[in-house]
Each structure stands twice: as C-alpha cells, then as structure tokens.
Amino acid sequence: MEKMIVKGQQKLSGEVTIGGAKNSTVALIPAAILADTPVKFDSVPDILDVHNLMLILKAMNVDSTYRRGELLVDPTKIKSVPLPGGAIRSLRASYYFMGALLGKFGEAIVGFPGGDNIGPRPIDQHIKGFKALGAHVEEKENTVHITTGPEGLHGARIFFDLVSVGATINVLLAAVKAKGLTIMENVAREPEIVDLATFLNNMGAHIRGAGTNEIRVQGVDSLRSKNVHTIIPDRIEAGTYLSFAAANGNGVLVKNVITEHLDPFLSKLEEMGVRMEIDEDEIYVPGGDVLSPVNIKTAPFPGFATDLQQPITPLLMKARGSSTIIDTLYPERTKHIPEMQRMGAKISSKDGIITVGHSIDLSGTVVEAGEIRAGVSLVGLALMAKGTTVINKADNILRGYDRIVEKFRGLSVDLEVINESESLNH
Structure with a gap:
C-alpha cells in the first residue's frame, strides 16, 4: 500500500503538460x-x-x-x-x-x-x-x-x-x-x-x-x-489541475489540452468568476479570484463529467457561499466527503445532493483515498490546509494520474509517496 504525504499551504505555480487520456x-x-x-x-x-x-x-x-x-x-x-x-x-x-x-x-x-x-x-x-x-x-x-x-x-x-x-x-x-x-x-x-x-x-x-x-x-x-x-489528452486530468490552479494557484499554465472536451467544465469555472486565458491547446489560470458559488449537475458527455465532480470540490470551498452538486450518473460517488469533513471542510450529502460550503479553517490529518477521483480531490484540499496530510491507499490515485509527483514538482509543489512495505523493511 502506498501513502501520499502532502504539506499544506503550498501554492501551485508554473506549468504542467497533460498526458494521454x-x-x-x-x-x-x-x-x-x-x-x-x-x-x-x-x-x-x-x-x-x-x-x-x-x-x-x-x-x-x-x-x-x-x-x-x-x-x-x-x-x-x-x-x-x-x-x-x-x-x-x-x-x-x-x-x-x-x-x-x-x-x-x-x-x-x-x-x-x-x-x-x-x-x-x-x-x-x-x-x-x-x-x-x-x-x-x-x-x-x-x-x-x-x-x-x-x-x-x-x-x-x-x-x-x-x-x-x-x-x-x-x-x-x-x-x-x-x-x-x-x-x-x-x-x-x-x-x-x-x-x-x-x-x-x-x-x-x-x-x-x-x-x-x-x-x-x-x-x-x-x-x-x-x-x-x-492518444488524446486526458480531459479529466486537465480539469483536475485547472480546478486546483483556480483554487490555490499563483499563475499556472496547463498544456496539451483539447479545450472543446472541457466546455461544460470551463463554463462552470467562468460562472464562478475564474479568470482564464484559453489558447488553442493550453489554458493559463492567474489565480487569486473572488469566487461565486455554483450548482453542478453531472451528465453524460457533452455534459459536466462525473469524473470532475470530486476534483472541483476544493475550488467550490473557496466560493463565498454554498454550492451544490448532483451526480446523476453515480449518486454514491461520495467517498471523499467524510475524509474532507475530518479536515474541517464544510461538505455534506443528503438525498443525492452534495452541498459544499465556504471552508477556511482546514487542517491536515490522516485520510484515505477511497477511489481515484476522491483521492485526488483530497490532494487539492491538503494543499490548501494547514499542516501535513497523510493520504492512505494512495495507489488509487496513482492508478489514474500520470506521474503525479513529478507533475506537481513542476508546479512548485512537494508531494511524497511512500510505499508501506518499503518503510516497514527499513
């Protein structure tokens, strides 16, 4: 089992190139x-x-x-x-x-x-x-x-x-x-x-x-x-980095993007008040915007992707007010919620509606990546929190995110992945 160690209050800056989908x-x-x-x-x-x-x-x-x-x-x-x-x-x-x-x-x-x-x-x-x-x-x-x-x-x-x-x-x-x-x-x-x-x-x-x-x-x-x-670029990976850049970035360029594949996601970011410079195959997010809450409903393509409802959560927590998410495809996709609550996030789920409130008092703790997108959303939140977060079952994140430690390093962010069996042997 791998665990990921994330030091809090690290801002993303620099550039990241999106891998194949x-x-x-x-x-x-x-x-x-x-x-x-x-x-x-x-x-x-x-x-x-x-x-x-x-x-x-x-x-x-x-x-x-x-x-x-x-x-x-x-x-x-x-x-x-x-x-x-x-x-x-x-x-x-x-x-x-x-x-x-x-x-x-x-x-x-x-x-x-x-x-x-x-x-x-x-x-x-x-x-x-x-x-x-x-x-x-x-x-x-x-x-x-x-x-x-x-x-x-x-x-x-x-x-x-x-x-x-x-x-x-x-x-x-x-x-x-x-x-x-x-x-x-x-x-x-x-x-x-x-x-x-x-x-x-x-x-x-x-x-x-x-x-x-x-x-x-x-x-x-x-x-x-x-x-x-x-292979075409991964729109979910792109959306994840864009969301974290808007929530907690200081000038981030996301390269190798097919912007049309992200239309519903980008329109939600615009609705929130995220400034973006969108070019043919790259998007620059300056960061530091005052954000408004939004309501999101996932749908099959070309709707808002279910795979992006968890990665956008840390960004929603920056908005002044309460946002809602309805996942019409996988209403049980809520493994991130109890973990985020442990970090002090204002997030809850009732009758198939996820409510995300303005969350400022976040602190690092030990959490678990229940699946790929739940796990990566915890990384985004951990970077915004005070102190250090340890994410257990990090292999779930590595299943779906190409060279994540290396890519975050390019964004001036330090992550560490430790293999449990290795650490037991030393």
Missing part, C-alpha cells in the same frame, strides 16, 4: 489485440492501470513494452485463454477484453470486473449487445463465459437502454469484425470513444458516427496497424 488508454490496449500486426501507441500515461493491462496481455501470450510514453503491443502470437479473475477484479476497464476477445476468437471467459467502488455499474447493457450480435452468454459465480456458434458474430441493430461508455466500447469492439452491418443507437459520445474509433478505422475498420448518438459498423475480416496512434 486514461479512459482512452484502457480501451485502446484491449482493442490492440484485434490487430493482425504489432501496434504502437504514443502519449500513453504512466499509470498503474496500464501496467496491469500489460500483465493481462502477458497472460494471453501478447508481448508488450512500455517506455517513456510509448507502448508497443504485439498480438501476433496471442492465445485464447480464460482471463485471470484477480487482475480483472483489480482493474475495472479490463472488461473491455470481453468485446475484444469475442471479436477476435468468438469466445471470451472473463472474471467479473472490479475497479473503483463508486456504486453499482452493471454490465447488463454489454451482455444485451453481445447477445444481439449472436453470442451466447453464461454467468457462473464470478465469471462471464461468452461464446458464438460456428457462424460467428453477425451485424445487428442494438438500442441501449441507457447511455453507457463501457457498453458502447465493448459492443463496438465485438462488432468491428462481425459479419455485416451493426447499428448501435443511444450510444455514449465521449471523446475517448471517438479516439478508439479513429484507431480502429486507421487499421481498416469501417466505423461511422462515433461522437454522435448512433454508431454504424460495417464488419471487416482483418485489421492491420500502419502508423503510431497518439
């Missing part, structure tokens, strides 16, 4: 096994999830090497094997191997998905999509066994009952090599889905409509990689 990367790596050639990715974030996915690839006899943001995946000697439940359970997005293996071999045996514990995330829409494509799905204990008949997968019309990023990606991966035309309706429109479709199309897939609410897939026999795929 975590939510793209965790779909692109499973998608790579559909190729009949080696595949190369660029701008790959150095996060725990990437290294865990590489372990799953290894179990399938797929070689992969990662160096300084470049990932090479060679699926040419892949074997169809049941995927280890342990690795799957520790990593939510590994369930994308279901769609990829189904598309590749017509069969997938996958341990039940894990990942962040932020309330129920059922996979019924994924299974509905696989069945529509002609697959047979059996759930046994903690394992999902998906098979197709001798004729394989076939195109179908699939209407999702609710907008789900996971189901959109998984069914898309299965449909790419299915015979005929698949029409997927009421799909998610996230930029990461567009990124995945771009990668697959560059290898010879026929996918139209990614980024709209209807995707059409004409199945192909073979996918071959011809060039390096550069």
Whole structure:
C-alpha cells in the first residue's frame, strides 16, 4: 500500500503538460489485440492501470513494452485463454477484453470486473449487445463465459437502454469484425470513444458516427496497424489541475489540452468568476479570484463529467457561499466527503445532493483515498490546509494520474509517496 504525504499551504505555480487520456488508454490496449500486426501507441500515461493491462496481455501470450510514453503491443502470437479473475477484479476497464476477445476468437471467459467502488455499474447493457450480435452468454459465480456458434458474430441493430461508455466500447469492439452491418443507437459520445474509433478505422475498420448518438459498423475480416496512434489528452486530468490552479494557484499554465472536451467544465469555472486565458491547446489560470458559488449537475458527455465532480470540490470551498452538486450518473460517488469533513471542510450529502460550503479553517490529518477521483480531490484540499496530510491507499490515485509527483514538482509543489512495505523493511 502506498501513502501520499502532502504539506499544506503550498501554492501551485508554473506549468504542467497533460498526458494521454486514461479512459482512452484502457480501451485502446484491449482493442490492440484485434490487430493482425504489432501496434504502437504514443502519449500513453504512466499509470498503474496500464501496467496491469500489460500483465493481462502477458497472460494471453501478447508481448508488450512500455517506455517513456510509448507502448508497443504485439498480438501476433496471442492465445485464447480464460482471463485471470484477480487482475480483472483489480482493474475495472479490463472488461473491455470481453468485446475484444469475442471479436477476435468468438469466445471470451472473463472474471467479473472490479475497479473503483463508486456504486453499482452493471454490465447488463454489454451482455444485451453481445447477445444481439449472436453470442451466447453464461454467468457462473464470478465469471462471464461468452461464446458464438460456428457462424460467428453477425451485424445487428442494438438500442441501449441507457447511455453507457463501457457498453458502447465493448459492443463496438465485438462488432468491428462481425459479419455485416451493426447499428448501435443511444450510444455514449465521449471523446475517448471517438479516439478508439479513429484507431480502429486507421487499421481498416469501417466505423461511422462515433461522437454522435448512433454508431454504424460495417464488419471487416482483418485489421492491420500502419502508423503510431497518439492518444488524446486526458480531459479529466486537465480539469483536475485547472480546478486546483483556480483554487490555490499563483499563475499556472496547463498544456496539451483539447479545450472543446472541457466546455461544460470551463463554463462552470467562468460562472464562478475564474479568470482564464484559453489558447488553442493550453489554458493559463492567474489565480487569486473572488469566487461565486455554483450548482453542478453531472451528465453524460457533452455534459459536466462525473469524473470532475470530486476534483472541483476544493475550488467550490473557496466560493463565498454554498454550492451544490448532483451526480446523476453515480449518486454514491461520495467517498471523499467524510475524509474532507475530518479536515474541517464544510461538505455534506443528503438525498443525492452534495452541498459544499465556504471552508477556511482546514487542517491536515490522516485520510484515505477511497477511489481515484476522491483521492485526488483530497490532494487539492491538503494543499490548501494547514499542516501535513497523510493520504492512505494512495495507489488509487496513482492508478489514474500520470506521474503525479513529478507533475506537481513542476508546479512548485512537494508531494511524497511512500510505499508501506518499503518503510516497514527499513
């Protein structure tokens, strides 16, 4: 277990370059096994999830090497094997191997998905999509066994009952090599889905409509990689640093940003009174603004991202008055609240509404990162507090934030990550 030690009352100043999108990367790596050639990715974030996915690839006899943001995946000697439940359970997005293996071999045996514990995330829409494509799905204990008949997968019309990023990606991966035309309706429109479709199309897939609410897939026999795929910048990482810069910064430049991906978030910052200089691919936040409270309601893209409702919290605490957040996607995403209360923050949750008040008397203490975004929001708060904060279970933060210690150092902020087992041995 890792713990992070954050000294309080440190202001951010300087610049930070945003890495490749975590939510793209965790779909692109499973998608790579559909190729009949080696595949190369660029701008790959150095996060725990990437290294865990590489372990799953290894179990399938797929070689992969990662160096300084470049990932090479060679699926040419892949074997169809049941995927280890342990690795799957520790990593939510590994369930994308279901769609990829189904598309590749017509069969997938996958341990039940894990990942962040932020309330129920059922996979019924994924299974509905696989069945529509002609697959047979059996759930046994903690394992999902998906098979197709001798004729394989076939195109179908699939209407999702609710907008789900996971189901959109998984069914898309299965449909790419299915015979005929698949029409997927009421799909998610996230930029990461567009990124995945771009990668697959560059290898010879026929996918139209990614980024709209209807995707059409004409199945192909073979996918071959011809060039390096550069992963889009992580809009959630960008939003996190922008939020901390506005709350507690003294001149911060956030580089490598696709500003359109952040429109709903940036408009909330403007509504609060945050000054920003927005250029083509970077945003400068001078900091030190007098801020007004706002009301936030999360929604699927292009709405306000659920992944940013916790990272914006420290900023809301700087506003003169009371703000509210309603998370329509994951109402149980509240693991940060008791931890923040321990630090003296005025934050509470009742009947699905999170209320955030002006909080000035913050002090460091020992807290716990329940999941990625809850954990990182505690980092933002710890920097504003008096004294030192110790964040236990910091590996949850490292799962999703690329080289966070190094990046904060570039912003004149000192963070320390200590590995518990190492500190016990010394």
